[in-house]
Amino acid sequence: MAKEFSKHFDKNQEKEIYQSWEQAGFFNPDNLPDQDKRKSSFVMMLPPPNITGSLHMGHALNATCQDILVRHKRMDGYLALWVPGMDHAGIATQNVVEKKLAKEGKNRHDLGREKFVKEIWEWKEEYGQIIPNQLKTLGASCDWTRQSFTMDENYQKAVSNAFLAYQKEGFIYQGERLINWCPRCQTALSDIELEHQEEDSFLWHIKYQAKSQKSKFKNNESGYIIVATTRPETMLGDTAVAVNPRDKRYKDLIGKTVVLPLVNREIPIVADEAVDMEFGTGAVKITPAHDPLDFEIGQRQKLDTIKVINEFGKIIAPKVYAGLKIDEAREKIVKDLDQLGLLVKKESHKHNVALCYRCNSKAESLISKQWFVKMKPLAEKAIEAVEKGEIQFAPVRFKKIFLDWMHNVKDWCISRQIWWGHQLPVFVKQEKVKSQNSKIKIKESFYYGDNPPKGYIQSTDVLDTWFSSALWPFAALGWTGDKNQDKKNKDLVNFYPTTSLFTAKDILYLWVARMIFSGYFFMDKKPFSKVYIHPTVLNKEGKRMSKSLGTGVDPMDLWEKYGADATRFGLALKSGLRQQVKFSEEDYVAGRNFVTKIWNATRFIDMNLNGKVKLLSVGEIKKLKLDKDQKETLSLLFATANNVKNNINTYRFDLAINELYEFFWHHFCDKTIEENKGKMKTGDIITLQFLTFVLTNSLKMLHPFMPFVTEAAFKELTIKIDGETQPLIISSWPKF
RNA sequence: GCGCGCGUGGCUCAAUGGUAGAGCGCUACAUUCACAUUGUAGAGGUUACAAGUUCAAGUCUUGUCGCGCGCACCA
Numbered sequence: 105m106a107k108e109f110s111k112h113f114d115k116n117q118e119k120e121i122y123q124s125w126e127q128a129g130f131f132n133p134d135n136l137p138d139q140d141k142r143k144s145s146f147v148m149m150l151p152p153p154n155i156t157g158s159l160h161m162g163h164a165l166n167a168t169c170q171d172i173l174v175r176h177k178r179m180d181g182y183l184a185l186w187v188p189g190m191d192h193a194g195i196a197t198q199n200v201v202e203k204k205l206a207k208e209g210k211n212r213h214d215l216g217r218e219k220f221v222k223e224i225w226e227w228k229e230e231y232g233q234i235i236p237n238q239l240k241t242l243g244a245s246c247d248w249t250r251q252s253f254t255m256d257e258n259y260q261k262a263v264s265n266a267f268l269a270y271q272k273e274g275f276i277y278q279g280e281r282l283i284n285w286c287p288r289c290q291t292a293l294s295d296i297e298l299e300h301q302e303e304d305s306f307l308w309h310i311k312y313q314a315k316s317q318k319s320k321f322k323n324n325e326s327g328y329i330i331v332a333t334t335r336p337e338t339m340l341g342d343t344a345v346a347v348n349p350r351d352k353r354y355k356d357l358i359g360k361t362v363v364l365p366l367v368n369r370e371i372p373i374v375a376d377e378a379v380d381m382e383f384g385t386g387a388v389k390i391t392p393a394h395d396p397l398d399f400e401i402g403q404r405q406k407l408d409t410i411k412v413i414n415e416f417g418k419i420i421a422p423k424v425y426a427g428l429k430i431d432e433a434r435e436k437i438v439k440d441l442d443q444l445g446l447l448v449k450k451e452s453h454k455h456n457v458a459l460c461y462r463c464n465s466k467a468e469s470l471i472s473k474q475w476f477v478k479m480k481p482l483a484e485k486a487i488e489a490v491e492k493g494e495i496q497f498a499p500v501r502f503k504k505i506f507l508d509w510m511h512n513v514k515d516w517c518i519s520r521q522i523w524w525g526h527q528l529p530v531f532v533k534q535e536k537v538k539s540q541n542s543k544i545k546i547k548e549s550f551y552y553g554d555n556p557p558k559g560y561i562q563s564t565d566v567l568d569t570w571f572s573s574a575l576w577p578f579a580a581l582g583w584t585g586d587k588n589q590d591k592k593n594k595d596l597v598n599f600y601p602t603t604s605l606f607t608a609k610d611i612l613y614l615w616v617a618r619m620i621f622s623g624y625f626f627m628d629k630k631p632f633s634k635v636y637i638h639p640t641v642l643n644k645e646g647k648r649m650s651k652s653l654g655t656g657v658d659p660m661d662l663w664e665k666y667g668a669d670a671t672r673f674g675l676a677l678k679s680g681l682r683q684q685v686k687f688s689e690e691d692y693v694a695g696r697n698f699v700t701k702i703w704n705a706t707r708f709i710d711m712n713l714n715g716k717v718k719l720l721s722v723g724e725i726k727k728l729k730l731d732k733d734q735k736e737t738l739s740l741l742f743a744t745a746n747n748v749k750n751n752i753n754t755y756r757f758d759l760a761i762n763e764l765y766e767f768f769w770h771h772f773c774d775k776t777i778e779e780n781k782g783k784m785k786t787g788d789i790i791t792l793q794f795l796t797f798v799l800t801n802s803l804k805m806l807h808p809f810m811p812f813v814t815e816a817a818f819k820e821l822t823i824k825i826d827g828e829t830q831p832l833i834i835s836s837w838p839k840f
Numbered sequence: 841g842c843g844c845g846c847g848u849g850g851c852u853c854a855a856u857g858g859u860a861g862a863g864c865g866c867u868a869c870a871u872u873c874a875c876a877u878u879g880u881a882g883a884g885g886u887u888a889c890a891a892g893u894u895c896a897a898g899u900c901u902u903g904u905c906g907c908g909c910g911c912a913c914c915a
Contacts, residue, residue, distance in 0.1 A: 300911095307915085331915085332915070333915060334914095334915065335915075346915095379914095379915085380914050382914080383915070384914080384915070388915050389915075390915090391915090395913085395915070396913060397913035397914085397915065398913090400913070401913090455914085456912095499845090501844065501845080505843090505844075505911090508843085508911075509911080609909085609910085612910095640909085642908085644851090646907070646908075647908090648908095677852085677853080678853085682845080682846080682853095683844080683845045683846070683909070684845080684846080684908065685852090686851095686853090687852090688851070688852045688853090688864085689852095690851075690852065690865085691864085693863095693877085694863055694864070696877065697875095697877045698877090699877085700875065700877045701874095701875070701877080701878090703874090703875085704874045704875040704877090704878095705875080706874090707874055707875085708874035708875080709874085710874095711874070758853085758854085759854075762862075762863090765862090765863085766862075773874095773875090774879075777874085778879090781873085
């Protein structure tokens, strides 16, 4: 039955359309028609959003680009699979739930670990589906039947087995190292979990004096050396002063000692190449326990380490300063030095401070016992693969960025002192034993695995959240690390390695690099062939969007105002291979207008069909006697189809949608329909067939970008032409 | 300090080395016509600046300036 086109298309129809796709099961490649004819699988893994969040512009752009590609591949005859899921986001989630507790006047220690973790699970049940639902609203054609979560039972097994596999290979070790510590989150952080921010501060010049007048330095009657520092409070833990061995000023002082002010400890002056003669006074105070470079120098020079700052960011000793926060201690120490006449100079100085990427607190360097993964052997394979081009980056410049990092990668600190996450499958037994000099020592023995012998207690640490994300391309397909179980997993056989990975550049090291070496280590195959790094969306002032600063744009607001297709249109226009793009609302207005145009053009042609027309194949349309302009339109359609396909495959979604817009609106609507209006109204069959052909193929090409309006328009149209036909989502991409 | 990206009409962006384009905005006109979420026409650009390569440069090279980003042990 011919049904009349409704006058408008608006976003109220979107939900119904989405449900019809999902219910038909088209997001699941197993349900796609023509299984035998389909070329091969095309697989993408959605970067799992944190359960804490709601969709931001970055997610929206990322998801839109992925959906364009997946929908295109599905139409182009692939077994297309897009696997969604969520990340438990260890520290971030723990922080959010702690904040919620704080509002109720509680903290996690009041609850205890077990109850607190339960609290997080409940929180996840309540808020964890926000982003998936928002993705559905935008039309993301993910296979929700394959959705997974990094804390699912299977996934936990995978993580545990992954750790054990590294351990077996000798890649895991525990060590007392200088690590990054967040005093607020109360956990260790890896080097790449820090953000650096420039801060206006001072460079204080402090006099370190020789022990007595007698021991005045030779050739240096002054009897002191001046060090320059940005962190005077760490001087309490100084165990040396270092100078460059080539520095003539201090040549005669090497090997001498000075007395550490305020503490009155005698410390040596040592020579080390790492000291920059140009900076400050050329003499550096060395605090191996609280500074990465000092730690390194301390190792080389065999210096003691004296811990003076604790896990809460407070001074430990000496008594005068004990309990003070870092800033307070700094102020007091500077004052005390000044009173002693030891503060020589204070000059303005800009320097970088390290901040925790989850809470923005200043991170401290502390010596702490943590678990590490040896990176060298893992990196080698990843480097080789990328150099050979087995994995390719778009834009290509990221290849070099990746390789530079990989070549200089340091061991990965994987233990975190939080409660939410995958507990290490490490069990410890402590025994008191007598050592040779008959002192009582504590001997630790470890058990790695699932069923520890009696007396062993599991480590309370959890793994870095990125440890589990690193396994995503296979663990989200159900890999567990248990060979018998994995053998039976068809998804691993059919869909691993995946094809493309789309992500933002800020997690290139945190996530992408780690998936690459993990893929090779656990699966002996690359996790994906192509990595597309989409642009960063800046606000219209060209600044980073920030929720806390209120400078962000909520994609769901755009959806409210303009609908999903218009939102996707605006996002697609701002994709491509650029590093950053500026948000502009006009793009979404243009998108909304385009939705209306598509709807109205279809409705107009449909109005004139009167059930007389069949959809013609390419072969048939070519045989029609078309006029010159019609022929030109046809060849422009063919050219557009080629260009759009090429542009999609090279991640130029911006060019693709732009060309479609030009073709459909300014060529097809403004010229072709106008020129053929007369003949169409008289019911000229050839003209109607021609217009219908160009229209339906345009709708097909537009579908990956604007799936809702095209699906709805196509449905109305084909009801008129052929009765019920297949939906656009599984129609085939135009081939000419 | 090293590295990367960007700089094109008022705004957001296109343009295999070959006549600089689009959208939005602006101006004028049109419209009982599928669409005022429309159409037609128009104004508006020494492509940041300078030098170089070339028959030809927005595009390639070098330098300068401006914006953004990444890396780094300047305490």
